[in-house]
Amino acid sequence: MQVTLKVRRYNPEAEKPKDYWQEYNVEVESAGTVLDALIKVREETDETLALRCSCRSSICGSCAMRINGHAALACKTRVSAVAHQGEPVTVEPVGNLPVIKDLVADFQPFWDKVRAVQPWLQTAGPEPEKEYLASNEAMMHLAGVVNCIMCGACVSDCTVLEVDKNFLGPAALAKAYRFAADPRDAATSQRMGLYNQYGGVWDCTRCFECVQVCPKGVAPMDRIMALRERVMANGLKDTYGARHTEAFTEIIEHSGRLDELRLPLKTYGYTNIPKLIELMPVAIRALAKRKSPPVLHKSIPGVENVKRIFKKVDQLQKGDGKVSTEKAPPKP
Amino acid sequence: MASRAAERVLQHQVVVLGAGLAGMRAALEAARAGADVAVVSKVFPTRSHSTAAQGGINAALAEDDSWEKHAFDTVKGSDYLGDQDAIEVLCREAPSDILELEHMGVAFNRKPDGRMAQRPFGGAGFARTCYVADITGHAIVHTMWEQLAKAGVRVYDEWFATSLITDDSCCRGITAMELRTGTIYTIEAKAVVVATGGLGRVYQPTTNGLICTGDGMALAYRAGAALQDMEFTQFHPTTLKNSGVLITEGARGEGGHLLNKDGERFMAKYAPNRLELASRDVVSRAEQTEIDEGRGVDGCVLLDLRHLGTKLIHEKLYQIYELARDLAGADCTKEPIPVRPGMHYQMGGVKTDANGAGTLRGLYAAGECASVSVHGANRLGGNSLLETVVFGRRAGRAAAEWAHEAPEAGPLSNAAGRDMERSIRELAGRSSNGDRPAKLRWELGTAMNSLAGIFRTGEQLAEGVKAVREVRERYARVGVRDHGRVFNTDLVAVLELGYMLDLAGTMVAGALARTESRGAHSRRDYPKRDDANWLKHTLAVYSPEGPKLSYATVTQTRWQPEERRY
Numbered sequence: 036m037q038v039t040l041k042v043r044r045y046n047p048e049a050e051k052p053k054d055y056w057q058e059y060n061v062e063v064e065s066a067g068t069v070l071d072a073l074i075k076v077r078e079e080t081d082e083t084l085a086l087r088c089s090c091r092s093s094i095c096g097s098c099a100m101r102i103n104g105h106a107a108l109a110c111k112t113r114v115s116a117v118a119h120q121g122e123p124v125t126v127e128p129v130g131n132l133p134v135i136k137d138l139v140a141d142f143q144p145f146w147d148k149v150r151a152v153q154p155w156l157q158t159a160g161p162e163p164e165k166e167y168l169a170s171n172e173a174m175m176h177l178a179g180v181v182n183c184i185m186c187g188a189c190v191s192d193c194t195v196l197e198v199d200k201n202f203l204g205p206a207a208l209a210k211a212y213r214f215a216a217d218p219r220d221a222a223t224s225q226r227m228g229l230y231n232q233y234g235g236v237w238d239c240t241r242c243f244e245c246v247q248v249c250p251k252g253v254a255p256m257d258r259i260m261a262l263r264e265r266v267m268a269n270g271l272k273d274t275y276g277a278r279h280t281e282a283f284t285e286i287i288e289h290s291g292r293l294d295e296l297r298l299p300l301k302t303y304g305y306t307n308i309p310k311l312i313e314l315m316p317v318a319i320r321a322l323a324k325r326k327s328p329p330v331l332h333k334s335i336p337g338v339e340n341v342k343r344i345f346k347k348v349d350q351l352q353k354g355d356g357k358v359s360t361e362k363a364p365p366k367p
Numbered sequence: 368m369a370s371r372a373a374e375r376v377l378q379h380q381v382v383v384l385g386a387g388l389a390g391m392r393a394a395l396e397a398a399r400a401g402a403d404v405a406v407v408s409k410v411f412p413t414r415s416h417s418t419a420a421q422g423g424i425n426a427a428l429a430e431d432d433s434w435e436k437h438a439f440d441t442v443k444g445s446d447y448l449g450d451q452d453a454i455e456v457l458c459r460e461a462p463s464d465i466l467e468l469e470h471m472g473v474a475f476n477r478k479p480d481g482r483m484a485q486r487p488f489g490g491a492g493f494a495r496t497c498y499v500a501d502i503t504g505h506a507i508v509h510t511m512w513e514q515l516a517k518a519g520v521r522v523y524d525e526w527f528a529t530s531l532i533t534d535d536s537c538c539r540g541i542t543a544m545e546l547r548t549g550t551i552y553t554i555e556a557k558a559v560v561v562a563t564g565g566l567g568r569v570y571q572p573t574t575n576g577l578i579c580t581g582d583g584m585a586l587a588y589r590a591g592a593a594l595q596d597m598e599f600t601q602f603h604p605t606t607l608k609n610s611g612v613l614i615t616e617g618a619r620g621e622g623g624h625l626l627n628k629d630g631e632r633f634m635a636k637y638a639p640n641r642l643e644l645a646s647r648d649v650v651s652r653a654e655q656t657e658i659d660e661g662r663g664v665d666g667c668v669l670l671d672l673r674h675l676g677t678k679l680i681h682e683k684l685y686q687i688y689e690l691a692r693d694l695a696g697a698d699c700t701k702e703p704i705p706v707r708p709g710m711h712y713q714m715g716g717v718k719t720d721a722n723g724a725g726t727l728r729g730l731y732a733a734g735e736c737a738s739v740s741v742h743g744a745n746r747l748g749g750n751s752l753l754e755t756v757v758f759g760r761r762a763g764r765a766a767a768e769w770a771h772e773a774p775e776a777g778p779l780s781n782a783a784g785r786d787m788e789r790s791i792r793e794l795a796g797r798s799s800n801g802d803r804p805a806k807l808r809w810e811l812g813t814a815m816n817s818l819a820g821i822f823r824t825g826e827q828l829a830e831g832v833k834a835v836r837e838v839r840e841r842y843a844r845v846g847v848r849d850h851g852r853v854f855n856t857d858l859v860a861v862l863e864l865g866y867m868l869d870l871a872g873t874m875v876a877g878a879l880a881r882t883e884s885r886g887a888h889s890r891r892d893y894p895k896r897d898d899a900n901w902l903k904h905t906l907a908v909y910s911p912e913g914p915k916l917s918y919a920t921v922t923q924t925r926w927q928p929e930e931r932r933y
Contacts, residue, residue, distance in 0.1 A: 077856070077857075082849050082856075082857035082860075083848060083851070083857065085854045085856055091612060092610075092690055094502070094505055095414045095416070095418055095576060096413065136851075142411065155471075155472065155513040156470075156472030156510075166469040166470075167469065168480075169481055171476055171478070171479070174475065175476065177474040178474050178500055214472075217472065219472065
């Protein structure tokens with residue numbers, strides 16, 4: 036099939052370096068991938084086009100890029116799936132990382148953040164003579180996260196990183212979870228302190244972009260949520276994030292629906308005057324638009340059923356000691 | 368690290384070329400031995416091709432298994448060309464190295480008692496392949512990188528090696544190009560460990576990644592080191608038709624069947640005892656025979672996993688489920704996957720002893736680019752990951768020890784770097800009238816595949832020698848169209864093609880000379896193994912006229928050659 040690739044190019048050695056679009060028409064096999072098409076361009080039309088690629092089988096993590104605006108592995112994306120009715124397929128470097136040349140981004144900030152989560156196993160006590168005993172389920176659960184190929188797709192499309200470069204980001208935090216969830220790892224409390232800091236687990240806004248674009252089913256956001264629970268289970272509850280979570284839960288358990296007036300008050304504290312003053316403009320705008328929450332918050336009918344659900348979850352958690360959001364390893 | 372940055376000379380005691388499993392393991396060991404070590408790799412470590420290893424890693428862990436059984440299987444698999452002293456080292460040290468990987472954090476699958484699970488693999492008399500689903504190489508690579516990061520080992524990633532510097536047959540360092548700036552540096556070292564992996568791109572198609580261009584083998588060869596057994600190239604029995612991408616042997620280890628167009632499990636005719644789990648050379652030849660004799664399906668045979676059930680496939684073979692779906696459009700829980708044999712692994716490489724030492728002082732090699740030789744004429748599945756950790760460790764240790772002992776040779780000038788800079792600038796500035804490098808690589812690869820394939824004849828190989836020579840002549844005028852300095856992948860492709868042409872020359876020369884069939888080297892005109900004349904290693908040494916061949920004895924300790932049956 037014939038396809039037009041519209042590639043965002045950048046030559047740092049140009050007199051005035053500036054990114055620009057360039058179109059290439061290329062013939063690929065019907066099952067061909069975007070990577071096949073790009074390689075064909077590079078080999079037959081324009082050798083100056085720079086990109087990283089190697090394995091062609093979604094495992095080396097080199098060829099993440101934005102295809103039609105969303106991060107993906109070029110070697111896993113079939114041309115036929117993205118070339119809609121002869122429209123050109125746009126190809127850009129990953130987002131949230133500086134560009135070196137064409138589709139080649141600078142991954143230094145990416146790896147710095149991965150290194151910052153202490154991405155290595157920290158065991159305690161003398162090593163066993165043989166292997167650590169572990170359940171197959173625990174190891175398979177880890178394998179679901181180990182599946183991460185560090186391609187940077189999640190970081191590319193992370194909406195928090197767009198506005199806050201300090202956020203550790205989905206890839207590093209998924210890696211962090213991989214150790215937190217490892218039954219052999221003994222550095223839990225130290226890790227939780229680390230991940231609880233500014234830029235850590237609480238900075239995710241749960242936008243789902245990373246889950247959507249991850250080519251390996253790692254679901255980084257779910258791992259971040261699981262880390263939040265672990266952080267709180269380790270007694271680290273003195274953050275706005277943790278208090279927001281607790282307040283949210285309390286309110287729902289109490290009345291079956293969100294009390295938008297008390298949620299910020301409980302999160303920030305009734306006596307946290309500077310923060311409450313900060314919130315005033317929002318409250319005033321809401322009032323002006325008649326969207327302020329009622330002062331008298333009513334429970335929903337049948338709230339006792341909600342309470343029963345909470346009780347049941349409580350019992351289940353106590354039963355097997357598992358944290359609720361830790362999902363089974365991703366299935367293909 | 369010291370440096371004379373202005374002169375672009377960097378200094379380390381040990382330089383490891385390549386950051387796949389063998390390279391990272393070597394660097395880690397050199398660091399543990401107290402050496403100032405740096406890794407130089409053309410890609411970030413986790414992008415290395417070790418990550419594509421799927422099925423597993425072998426060790427005799429079970430009580431009723433033994434390292435001797437593992438060693439015998441390996442010797443037999445090698446068609447008796449493996450050096451038995453090295454194979455003994457490999458198999459004796461396997462359990463502790465794999466336990467170390469587990470202690471480092473590799474999430475190996477478990478048995479119900481919590482111990483590591485093992486699956487059957489080809490050519491093995493025992494289920495001794497440890498695994499992480501079908502992402503074993505990937506899981507180990509990332510764990511090894513974690514250890515490297517923890518140890519704070521310096522990695523020059525995205526640096527492309529351009530030469531080994533030698534002085535009086537002693538390795539003194541390397542020159543390399545920092546891809547981000549295009550700058551050539553000289554890195555001085557007492558010892559260099561070459562761990563650059565395979566050369567799959569010499570063939571078209573291949574399971575290997577685009578980066579597998581045999582760089583370190585070629586640089587060692589150019590520097591005067593001997594390459595060993597280069598005619599032995601493994602064709603993996605199960606690769607996807609169009610892309611050549613690998614489908615793990617673990618698929619057959621878990622019970623998958625190979626069928627021809629009549630739905631017959633044809634392996635019963637070729638290997639009545641081990642069927643689909645005969646050694647790879649045997650299975651690949653059987654498949655090719657079925658295809659050649661008209662019992663294939665569209666140039667393929669069928670890998671049938673349906674009877675394994677959806678649950679097993681999703682738990683233990685999920686990567687290949689995705690690959691078959693994404694690249695071949697086949698749902699392997701519902702239909703067989705069309706597969707064919709494809710170039711996968713190079714048994715030959717830089718000749719080393721069991722400590723990784725090459726034939727030049729200060730030069731070491733480990734992993735696929737080395738020939739210790741533990742694989743001889745045919746490698747068993749699950750032994751290559753094992754080789755990377757056992758011999759990576761040993762080479763790293765030996766390199767560090769040599770670096771401590773080696774006499775001071777005085778500082779290296781940056782002459783080598785300057786010369787390299789000049790010749791590369793010349794190349795990069797060359798007019799672009801010649802052939803495109805990709806076209807030449809394609810011609811080389813398809814010629815190698817048809818003339819030095821699963822079955823080969825003297826006539827084909829002589830033609831192969833000519834084809835390599837002809838491509839080489841055109842290579843002298845190859846065009847470079849990217850004249851920039853920053854991340855110039857066009858220039859890199861041209862340099863890589865030069866490496867591959869050198870290696871292809873040694874491969875066809877060795878194959879033409881070896882008038883017997885042994886392991887993966889299967890001559891239609893000499894269909895029998897000939898121990899009287901050919902139970903010996905081929906050595907290839909560089910000369911301006913082409914590779915000079917000589918031969919070396921195979922070390923035998925306790926196993927006498929027997930006829931090989933599966």
